[in-house]
Amino acid sequence: MIQLTVNGKTEKLDVSPEMPLLWAIRDTLGLTGTKFGCGVAQCGACVVHLDGEAVRSCVTKMSRAEGKNVVTIEGLSENNDHPAQKAWQEIDVPQCGYCHSGQIMSAAVLLRENPNPSDQDIDDAMAGNICRCGTYPRIRKAIHLASEMQGKSRT
Ligand code: FES
Ligand code: FES
The missing domain is CATH 1.10.150.120 ([2Fe-2S]-binding domain)
Structure with missing residues (x-):
């Protein structure tokens, strides 16, 4: 199990530490606002915040996200009012x-x-x-x- 916080909610996910964070966000958690573009850190479609830093979730392994605070576009603001x-x-x-x-x-x-x-x-x-x-x-x-x-x- 890998535990992390996504948009303020604690999640325990039964996924491989090698899995890209983008897969967990989109496929496991169903948060599809974050997009898959190139898959190789070249386009930025998959950017999320990891402990406040902008990271490319397509090349960020779950092992790196473990215990951290992930924010996706769905959690950027309360009412889409950032x-x-x-x-x-x-x-x-x-x-x-x-x-x-x-x-x-x-x-x-x-x-x-x-x-x-x-x-x-x-x-x-x-x-x-x-x-x-x-x-x-x-x-x-x-x-x-x-x-x-x-x-x-x-x-
Ligand atoms: S999908 Fe292109 S940088 Fe991640
Ligand atoms: S790729 Fe179409 S609006 Fe940016």
Whole structure:
């Protein structure tokens, strides 16, 4: 049994320590917001938070996640109201949508670590999140808007 916390809930999963965390999230727990893209750490569709750090769950073994706190897009906020989620909706960022759970999870870490990122900071931080539909200009715009929203909520 591997015990971990997922979106605030303790889970005990009867899975192999070698299993990718992404499999456990999607197939064992049925949380399908996190996507499988490349499976080899190249696209960012599978990004989740592991103890607050953005990780690629397709290449994160369950042995690494054991005892840790995992947050998926479903658990990022109470009512889909994380500033990044609100900004994504306001700007209407997604095209096909497939990459955006990973994009938002990466953006959320960026916004925590650097609340007021420049264009270059955004491009650097988000470089590992691929969007085949090319929504990059809207992603950048949404991160700036989320940064503003975050600033307002702090004042
Ligand atoms: S599915 Fe994990 S990085 Fe592409
Ligand atoms: S919106 Fe289609 S891959 Fe990003």
